[in-house]
Amino acid sequence: xxxxxxxxxxxxxxxxxxxxxxxxxxxxxxxxxxxxxxxxxxxxxxxxxxxxxxxxxxxxxxxxxxxxxxxxxxxxxxxxxxxxxxxxxxxxxxxxxxxxxxxxxxxxxxxxxxxxxxxxxxxxxxxxxxxxxxxxxxxxxxxxxxxxxxxxxxxxxxxxxxxxxxxxxxxxxxxxxxxxxxxxxxxxxxxxxxxxxxxxxxxxxxxxxxxxxxxxxxxxxxxxxxxxxxxxxxxxxxxxxxxxxxxxxxxxxxxxxxxxxxxxxxxxxxxxxxxxxxxxxxxxxxxxxxxxxxxxxxxxxxxxxxxxxxxxxxxxxxxxxxxxxxxxxxxxxxxxxxxxxxxxxxxxxxxxxxxxxxxxxxxxxxxxxxxxxxxxxxxxxxxxxxxxxxxxxxxxxxxxxxxxxxxxxxxxxxxxxxxxxxxxxxxxxxxxxxxxxxxxxxxxxxxxxxxxxxxxxxxxxxxxxxxxxxxxxxxxxxxxxxxxxxxxxxxxxxxxxxxxxxxxxxxxxxxxxxxxxxxxxxxxxxxxxxxxxxxxxxxxxxxxxxxxxxxxxxxxxxxxxxxxxxxxxxxxxxxxxxxxxxxxxxxxxxxxxxxxxxxxxxxxxxxxxxxxxxxxxxxxxxxxxxxxxxxxxxxxxxxxxxxxxxxxxxxxxxxxxxxxxxxxxxxxxxxxxxxxxxxxxxxxxxxxxxxxxxxxxxxxxx
Amino acid sequence: xxxxxxxxxxxxxxxxxxxxxxxxxxxxxxxxxxxxxxxxxxxxxxxxxxxxxxxxxxxxxxxxxxxxxxxxxxxxxxxxxxxxxxxxxxxxxxxxxxxxxxxxxxxxxxxxxxxxxxxxxxxxxxxxxxxxxxxxxxxxxxxxxxxxxxxxxxxxxxxxxxxxxxxxxxxxxxxxx
Numbered sequence: 077x078x079x080x081x082x083x084x085x086x087x088x089x090x091x092x093x094x095x096x097x098x099x100x101x102x103x104x105x106x107x108x109x110x111x112x113x114x115x116x117x118x119x120x121x122x123x124x125x126x127x128x129x130x131x132x133x134x135x136x137x138x139x140x141x142x143x144x145x146x147x148x149x150x151x152x153x154x155x156x157x158x159x160x161x162x163x164x165x166x167x168x169x170x171x172x173x174x175x176x177x178x179x180x181x182x183x184x185x186x187x188x189x190x191x192x193x194x195x196x197x198x199x200x201x202x203x204x205x206x207x208x209x210x211x212x213x214x215x216x217x218x219x220x221x222x223x224x225x226x227x228x229x230x231x232x233x234x235x236x237x238x239x240x241x242x243x244x245x246x247x248x249x250x251x252x253x254x255x256x257x258x259x260x261x262x263x264x265x266x267x268x269x270x271x272x273x274x275x276x277x278x279x280x281x282x283x284x285x286x287x288x289x290x291x292x293x294x295x296x297x298x299x300x301x302x303x304x305x306x307x308x309x310x311x312x313x314x315x316x317x318x319x320x321x322x323x324x325x326x327x328x329x330x331x332x333x334x335x336x337x338x339x340x341x342x343x344x345x346x347x348x349x350x351x352x353x354x355x356x357x358x359x360x361x362x363x364x365x366x367x368x369x370x371x372x373x374x375x376x377x378x379x380x381x382x383x384x385x386x387x388x389x390x391x392x393x394x395x396x397x398x399x400x401x402x403x404x405x406x407x408x409x410x411x412x413x414x415x416x417x418x419x420x421x422x423x424x425x426x427x428x429x430x431x432x433x434x435x436x437x438x439x440x441x442x443x444x445x446x447x448x449x450x451x452x453x454x455x456x457x458x459x460x461x462x463x464x465x466x467x468x469x470x471x472x473x474x475x476x477x478x479x480x481x482x483x484x485x486x487x488x489x490x491x492x493x494x495x496x497x498x499x500x501x502x503x504x505x506x507x508x509x510x511x512x513x514x515x516x517x518x519x520x521x522x523x524x525x526x527x528x529x530x531x532x533x534x535x536x537x538x539x540x541x542x543x544x545x546x547x548x549x550x551x552x553x554x555x556x557x558x559x560x561x562x563x564x565x566x567x568x569x570x571x572x573x574x575x576x577x578x579x580x581x582x583x584x585x586x587x588x589x590x591x592x593x594x595x596x597x598x599x600x601x602x603x604x605x606x607x608x609x610x611x612x613x614x615x616x617x618x619x620x621x622x623x624x625x626x627x628x629x630x631x632x633x634x635x636x637x638x639x640x641x642x643x644x645x646x647x648x649x650x651x652x653x654x655x656x657x658x659x660x661x662x663x664x665x666x667x668x669x670x671x672x673x674x675x676x677x678x679x680x681x682x683x684x685x686x687x688x689x690x691x692x693x694x695x696x697x698x699x700x701x702x703x704x705x706x707x708x709x710x711x712x713x714x715x716x717x718x719x720x721x722x723x724x725x726x727x728x729x730x731x732x733x734x735x736x737x738x739x740x741x742x743x744x745x746x747x748x749x750x751x752x753x754x755x756x757x758x759x760x761x762x763x764x765x766x767x768x769x770x771x772x773x774x775x776x777x778x
Numbered sequence: 779x780x781x782x783x784x785x786x787x788x789x790x791x792x793x794x795x796x797x798x799x800x801x802x803x804x805x806x807x808x809x810x811x812x813x814x815x816x817x818x819x820x821x822x823x824x825x826x827x828x829x830x831x832x833x834x835x836x837x838x839x840x841x842x843x844x845x846x847x848x849x850x851x852x853x854x855x856x857x858x859x860x861x862x863x864x865x866x867x868x869x870x871x872x873x874x875x876x877x878x879x880x881x882x883x884x885x886x887x888x889x890x891x892x893x894x895x896x897x898x899x900x901x902x903x904x905x906x907x908x909x910x911x912x913x914x915x916x917x918x919x920x921x922x923x924x925x926x927x928x929x930x931x932x933x934x935x936x937x938x939x940x941x942x943x944x945x946x947x948x949x950x951x952x953x954x955x
Binding site for chain 2: 694753
């Protein structure tokens, strides 16, 4: 395997962090006082700064530091979170991304301007000049910022309190790059700290792993700071560590802080620190210790459990091509396995059959697992649009509400990636063309807040992603007029509503009177169509004047595997995607004769055109005496495919056809059968279109 | 014209010392050569699956180690009738660049002979007249003793026969009845 560039790892990590920061900020915009969100944004910024500096992205680290400082103040309650601040940091986030992607780029005054905006936001929010200082000093680290915060905690200042902090870190802490000494130093910065190390867990010398951490600590801290400040010391390790902070009561200078000294602790390492400390504790504290311990212990644990739950969705980053490779292997394994099954079936060896059946089960489980591996919830895609809509509000001056539904619907990762671009176009269109201006909406008697709905749901083997707006709708006559004037359709052509609407998917087609920087150039919908076609999906448009437009993208669940119906035409075997199959019936001899010359079939009262595949494929062989018809459909249109034999259903790994067969539109791919032969997969959409044409011809002649 | 272009692009890719490892094979009584570097495998004949509607010279696909690859017939590309298979018939799998995508293609050959070192000094552009093959599909000729080895221009072969996908829509229409 090739080695991975550490910079790439950082970039991937940074991209995730930036995403997390952005989501946090967007949520924060609506819930300005949500502590958890503020913490999450702060943590993201801090980590980004840290790893940025580690990988040599100094500009990024320096810039991020300012945002972090600003958020640190919010987190400490020194400054309120304001919409301005959120906007400023959102804007700054984009700059951070630029710095990640091209650290050496020339950004001129962008950074300075953003910092100015940030500073204004902080000043405006707190109404004090103090934050300016904090932002102007790049050296200010969070801890130092905390020092400045003492003014805010004036009430606490006289109240020196004593705390006992026990903490232990997981054994792999050092391996992960955390330095416990730095944590101890931070605690020393908080106040008078007596630190005792617990070495009871250190194993005998021969069992020691030099990279593991066996120590834990008990710190007796005398400080005027609140508990939150102590917790902050551990903010980045809290998820993995065990931490117990006990308040021992107000500080009494007369009382000895600790009966033991650190020197003693080091001198007798084998004795557990807890046991040593206990007898020395003042009796009153000792008595009170247990309940206190229990109480804080529980709250602490619930916090830890909370963060554990958040972390539970732990993930491993795997390059997509490795997954694809694995997918290919699994596909080949399945093929080899079905050959084995065939051999076993014709053998009398019971043992071979048992093994073969076992293999079959394992293979099918493996394939299911493999499919799931590639699936991600569509919510990851929808999240990106919150930012887009946020920006669109600014650019269009409309108030837009983005509603998302069905985020948990899962789709193949590659499909989701490729859907991103078309959705951007569609959401932009909805916001720019679809929604009216606030005045327009008011005049039409609608709420001034325009609504764009993004939703996804799974229907059979397809996922339907819809983009709906409650705007003005599409004016069919306008489309017609435009298409006629540009020569796209002949004047007065007879077209169905759906056909008229589909015209907007034509390249270069736009009814927008003015081209804005958002949309109107008529390029977008063309891109949408191309992408959806390449995903083997379809686009349905429905619209009501004055009520809005809904665009539904029907996308197959996965690009890699389909359930298919295996049929035979002449000598060739073909696969028809099962989701498209409606029913199979026999083409009776008399129907066959009767239908000659018109190729229509009467199916429960409706006429269904059918296509004799053997004629299209010029098999040059005699048809089987009892031919079958497979009725396939895409949405509303149906077409019957006449085949010689229906072999059965077949789950199949799709192999794409090479460029040399790009020109063959009848097939969407190929697959390898159990006997090692190749079967071609029929492109149903194309066949149905052919059937529809046939029907139109018939209507024309009728 | 094609040959001039070809020599400018230094194709076939002669090494610095003006030599080239090449695989030679026979088609219709002529000896052809392709640089050995692009040859992936030499196979016995495989069961073929016809692709209705495809161009004749890439009229079928085969299962090559779990991949579905097109099988090209140079005879048909050169406008000759296809031939019966013999005991010596082999498929030479080569990797070529088609419109920017590296693609595995099987070439039907009558017989695979040997791997040779060819010299650039022995090569010359195909004559414009007197050839039984279309010259634009041939990179160069290489003299070897009394015989001549043909170095086909695979890129030109795959490109020259390409059609616009739009024209292909005809294929699925039901024949007028």
